[in-house]
Amino acid sequence: MIHKPNKTMKTKLTVLAFVAAASAVLAAPQKFDFKDPKGINNAGFKLDAPLESINGSASGVYGTVTFDPENPGATKGKITVATASLIVPNPLQRQHMLGDKWLDAARFPTIVFEAKEFQNVQTAGDTTTADVTGTFTLKGLSKELTVPVKLTYLKDKLGERVPGQKGDLLVIRSNFTIKRSDFNINPGQFEDKVSDAIEINLSIAGASPK
């Protein structure tokens, strides 16, 4: 004997299905776009050699990161820095830095970090710290790196930053060091003036409009 569901039952099932679907959508990972309309996003760099200290920054930062507030450890994404956006205070130094003997910006226009795996994930409130393993590509050479990151999820804060828009923000901060010799940038040369170690300081915010 088959019971036909009555009208009340049908309504309840429809509501349950809707709630389940809405929950699935709300819990889904969000995609954050890191092209910053305010121009704050930057990657700073410092080379501290015995004879000279070089400080600069890059503003041409873009990329996307998929972040799930319920599961920050599943974060994936790719952040790109336009090589030509690297700036140092001295114009001749900048010309050399972007030239074919150093970064060769014409042939290698981007510097990329692609996050693949999060480890040692610790979340407290809206902030997550983790060690991220990913592929860092500089001057055409890719190397696997593990770097510490701090993610801050700012729910419904997009409107405060970009008036007229609704959505969430994701702030990423990371400080790590690479060696230019690992990326075939004049290895072993001029180390008294241009240190082998390059300290990188990434401070970026991405938006996920609703």
Place this chain on the structure above:
Amino acid sequence: MKRILRVIAVILVVGAIAFWAAAGANRGWTKTRIPKKIVDEVTGLEGIQWQNKFVPGVDFLGAALLGGGILAGISIFVPTKSK
């Protein structure tokens, strides 16, 4: 002529040192841009805004000293006006 060259050399060197000192006595290379920190109030992120500004460095000072030295050197070979 000898005297004029020497006066120009002194003015060049003294002027360059005064300009370098007044601009902050930068012991690094000459800068044409300087970074200015800006803070985003919503995210707390610190950004860098580059402003166009000429800040003479040791290369500027060196060029001025070299120029002054060359002028003073040339003045040695300029014959003194006979009375």
